Amino acid sequence: MINYIIRRFLYAFPLLMGVNVLTFVLFFVVNSPNDMARMQLGQKHVTEQAVTNWKQQHGYDVPLLWNSDAQRQEKITRTIFYQKSVGLFLFRFGVSDSGRNIGADIQERMWPSLALALPTLCIGLVVNISFALMMVLFRGSYLEQAGIVLCVILMSISSLFYIIGGQFFIAKLLRLVPISGYEDGVGAIRFLLLPVLIGVFSGIGSGVRWYRTLFLEEVEKDYVRTARAKGLTETQALFRHVLRNAMIPVLTGVVVILPLLFMGSLIMESFFSIPGLGSYTIDAINSQDFAIVRAMVFLGSVLYVIGLLLTDISYTLVDPRVRLS
Amino acid sequence: MVVLWTDALIFILIFAILGLVIYLRGKEHIKRPLQKIAHSKAGMASLVVLLFFVLIGLLDSVHFKPANTKNNEIISLLDYWATPLREHGEKTYSAPFATTLYSKEIIALEDGTTQWGYPRLTFGGNYLDNPEAQQLADVLKKTGYGFAQGASLAGFFILGYLGINYNAQGKKNQAFALSSIAKSVLAVLFIIVSFSYTLIYLSAYYHVLGTDKVGEDVFYQAVKSIRTGLVLGTLTTLIMLPMAIVFGILAGYFRGWVDDLIQYVYTTLNSIPGVLLIAASILMVQVYMANHEQDFTSVIVRADMRLLFLCLILGVTNWTGLCRLLRAETLKLREVEYVQAAHALGVKQSMILLRHILPNVMHIVLISVVLDFSSLVLAEAVLSYINIGVDPTTYSWGNMINGARLEMAREPIVWWSLSAAFVFMFTLVLAANLFADAVQDAFDPRRSAE
Numbered sequence: 001m002i003n004y005i006i007r008r009f010l011y012a013f014p015l016l017m018g019v020n021v022l023t024f025v026l027f028f029v030v031n032s033p034n035d036m037a038r039m040q041l042g043q044k045h046v047t048e049q050a051v052t053n054w055k056q057q058h059g060y061d062v063p064l065l066w067n068s069d070a071q072r073q074e075k076i077t078r079t080i081f082y083q084k085s086v087g088l089f090l091f092r093f094g095v096s097d098s099g100r101n102i103g104a105d106i107q108e109r110m111w112p113s114l115a116l117a118l119p120t121l122c123i124g125l126v127v128n129i130s131f132a133l134m135m136v137l138f139r140g141s142y143l144e145q146a147g148i149v150l151c152v153i154l155m156s157i158s159s160l161f162y163i164i165g166g167q168f169f170i171a172k173l174l175r176l177v178p179i180s181g182y183e184d185g186v187g188a189i190r191f192l193l194l195p196v197l198i199g200v201f202s203g204i205g206s207g208v209r210w211y212r213t214l215f216l217e218e219v220e221k222d223y224v225r226t227a228r229a230k231g232l233t234e235t236q237a238l239f240r241h242v243l244r245n246a247m248i249p250v251l252t253g254v255v256v257i258l259p260l261l262f263m264g265s266l267i268m269e270s271f272f273s274i275p276g277l278g279s280y281t282i283d284a285i286n287s288q289d290f291a292i293v294r295a296m297v298f299l300g301s302v303l304y305v306i307g308l309l310l311t312d313i314s315y316t317l318v319d320p321r322v323r324l325s
Numbered sequence: 326m327v328v329l330w331t332d333a334l335i336f337i338l339i340f341a342i343l344g345l346v347i348y349l350r351g352k353e354h355i356k357r358p359l360q361k362i363a364h365s366k367a368g369m370a371s372l373v374v375l376l377f378f379v380l381i382g383l384l385d386s387v388h389f390k391p392a393n394t395k396n397n398e399i400i401s402l403l404d405y406w407a408t409p410l411r412e413h414g415e416k417t418y419s420a421p422f423a424t425t426l427y428s429k430e431i432i433a434l435e436d437g438t439t440q441w442g443y444p445r446l447t448f449g450g451n452y453l454d455n456p457e458a459q460q461l462a463d464v465l466k467k468t469g470y471g472f473a474q475g476a477s478l479a480g481f482f483i484l485g486y487l488g489i490n491y492n493a494q495g496k497k498n499q500a501f502a503l504s505s506i507a508k509s510v511l512a513v514l515f516i517i518v519s520f521s522y523t524l525i526y527l528s529a530y531y532h533v534l535g536t537d538k539v540g541e542d543v544f545y546q547a548v549k550s551i552r553t554g555l556v557l558g559t560l561t562t563l564i565m566l567p568m569a570i571v572f573g574i575l576a577g578y579f580r581g582w583v584d585d586l587i588q589y590v591y592t593t594l595n596s597i598p599g600v601l602l603i604a605a606s607i608l609m610v611q612v613y614m615a616n617h618e619q620d621f622t623s624v625i626v627r628a629d630m631r632l633l634f635l636c637l638i639l640g641v642t643n644w645t646g647l648c649r650l651l652r653a654e655t656l657k658l659r660e661v662e663y664v665q666a667a668h669a670l671g672v673k674q675s676m677i678l679l680r681h682i683l684p685n686v687m688h689i690v691l692i693s694v695v696l697d698f699s700s701l702v703l704a705e706a707v708l709s710y711i712n713i714g715v716d717p718t719t720y721s722w723g724n725m726i727n728g729a730r731l732e733m734a735r736e737p738i739v740w741w742s743l744s745a746a747f748v749f750m751f752t753l754v755l756a757a758n759l760f761a762d763a764v765q766d767a768f769d770p771r772r773s774a775e
Contacts, residue, residue, distance in 0.1 A: 018593035023605065030609045035616045152762070156699070156755040158706045160726055161747055168733060266600055267707055282711055285604045293605055300598035308596075 001316075008312065012305045019301040020085045023294055028080055033060035036290060040097065058097060058291070059083060084294070093295040098287070102295050106277065112182060113264030113276030116192055120199035121261060124207060125254065127200055132211035136219060137238060147208070155205030162202040163271045170194055180273040195272045199265070211250065218246045248319050255311045259303035263296070327388045327399050329629045331556050331636075335386050338563055358767035366506050368763025370513045374756040377517050378551055385552040388625075399625050407545055410528055413448035415540035418732075421741050422464050422531045424449055424456035449532045467527055475522025479515045486511075535741035537728065547745045549720035554753060557636060557705050557715075558698040564640030569647040570690065574682055576648075577655025587652075591645040599642045600711070606638040607713040628716035635708070635715060639701065647693045654686050688768040695764045699757040706750065722746040
């Protein structure tokens with residue numbers, strides 16, 4: 001087991017290296033630091049001096065890959081590639097283009113993100129699975145037909161409309177909760193209520209459909225027929241046997257996104273002005289802060305790789321048939 | 326005639342589909358699932374709606390420079406026919422069917438005095454003498470008139486179709502005893518034709534869906550957005566398909582280091598959160614465009630390039646899922662008897678891949694293409710909201726929502742842009758989802774076994 005985990009960790013390294021090279025190509029090769037400086041300083045009336053200053057301030061004044069002016073190993077270390085990527089691997093994200101410490105910002109902002117994303121995931125899971133079970137229980141009836149039609153309709157509506165509609169009717173017309181904002185501590189619940197509700201609601205359509213297919217596949221299997229033949233009622237068979245066996249694909253689907261919850265949801269957070277990592281990223285995109293976007297890309301991939309690892313481990317814990325080798 | 330990049334790709338796509346249809350015509354194994362789609366009521370009805378959208382999108386893809394224009398603008402066939410809509414701009418917001426602007430202004434009267442009130446629109450209902458009294462009656466009259474014309478037009482064609490059917494069948498009692506599928510298709514056709522005719526008729530007199538902040542007709546914007554949605558939904562798949570098919574099949578068939586390499590590539594791409602990869606790429610495209618302004622001569626060329634880039638980037642982020650599915654399926658297929666037999670008989674590997682593997686994974690490709698379409702259309706709106714979607718000058722539902730969102734706080738609320746985008750988007754995505762379901766039912770062997 002330990003062996004396997006170590007091996008997976010080592011496998012994660014080339015993956016992250018690949019991500020790093022990809023972002024490096026995207027950020028520094030497609031456009032030279034000169035281009036970025038011009039973009040940041042405004043297109044017109046930029047002197048050479050201003051560009052040089054900007055590059056020096058942000059550490060972009062060294063060559064990309066190979067520094068032929070430097071001494072020995074500094075030929076490699078005094079380059080943009082080395083300086084910008086080694087820091088990422090050590091989780092030292094450096095300073096954003098606007099001069100703030102990215103690492104500190106991320107630590108501070110990931111908790112509001114989690115406070116929004118975790119309840120949305122948990123409640124959404126319970127709601128989706130119960131609806132899906134209900135539809136499987138009443139399969140072949142008009143109730144199921146209506147459920148399927150409703151799911152298709154719900155998943156055809158853009159999530160933006162759920163948010164705008166929810167904000168308008170619940171927050172603005174009925175004045176049940178504040179439209180947007182955030183507050184530390186227990187007071188946050190007031191602000192999180194609506195986004196969580198909308199997040200759960202907008203996921204119902206596709207979620208229920210997905211779980212329904214999972215359950216339907218399981219219902220046709222032999223062991224369920226045996227259970228029915230033994231005299232179990234349909235409900236008992238469903239909850240004792242089908243649900244437990246269908247939990248394996250459900251679980252793996254959830255575990256892989258678990259670490260990514262820290263990243264938050266981009267649109268939810270910016271619509272409800274929750275100071276999480278999602279809105280942080282959006283602000284960075286809008287102000288074209290390349291350092292932050294790069295850091296977030298790297299962080300996202302690290303979390304995804306952790307998610308993959310957790311998935312593999314959780315497989316062995318819940319499904320005794322799977323052996324790690 | 327001006328051919329933009331996306332136009333060219335769209336027409337290539339159309340020709341490719343036509344070629345495929347001709348090639349597959351009469352092939353028995355493809356006939357059965359197609360017949361199954363033809364027997365699905367929801368599938369056929371949604372297909373009619375989709376085809377209607379595609380028709381509008383195609384009309385909007387034929388671009389040319391009008392002969393008598395002073396400035397260097399490029400318009401499409403749709404723009405040409407909608408010239409009154411395009412040029413009848415107002416000053417600012419006006420509600421649907423309104424005759425006055427939405428906000429009060431100081432109006433200069435003829436006798437030199439000024440008055441604080443709602444100014445009349447330049448075009449919407451400008452022929453009415455006394456709008457308050459006449460407006461409702463006029464709108465109702467025009468609607469009834471337009472609907473009657475549209476309905477009779479649709480009815481005429483449907484009756485003509487029935488007549489042909491009658492002659493062909495020759496029997497009296499069967500001609501009008503249509504199957505329920507044909508009935509639903511004709512009903513959808515009737516609704517589409519009469520409804521859109523009414524809207525077009527009305528839009529000559531009023532702003533049917535109001536006007537936006539700069540006074541542009543919202544109906545025109547919503548119709549123009551159809552092309553953007555379709556381009557994103559189809560070209561993205563066109564871009565990702567070759568990558569996904571080639572890599573997926575190679576990885577599954579050859580295994581070994583090829584498999585390892587391809588798996589490494591798609592896991593790496595997959596591990597970057599999609600939105601962030603798109604954001605990073607679009608940022609870079611923006612920087613590139615800002616530094617190479619001379620390459621993009623007109624606004625429409627520039628917007629078109631950005632749309633194409635967006636398709637490209639979405640394609641790069643989206644191919645991994647299909648690639649993984651194809652790899653798994655090929656792993657299964659290569660152990661099947663007929664592939665083993667071909668191998669034993671000494672058939673070349675490229676022939677095996679082309680003749681035995683590729684046709685047998687095509688159902689997966691088809692299903693994932695139709696499934697992806699609706700999610701791509703929905704994704705456009707979200708991406709435009711984060712400012713990493715299409716160019717702000719491109720007509721798209723995402724941009725419409727984005728613009729209208731800022732007016733939610735206004736009292737009374739400006740609701741028409743949002744509702745228009747909602748209705749158009751919902752119709753397209755719902756039709757696409759229903760059609761995708763029908764396709765999946767017909768082509769997925771696991772589902773059709775039931």
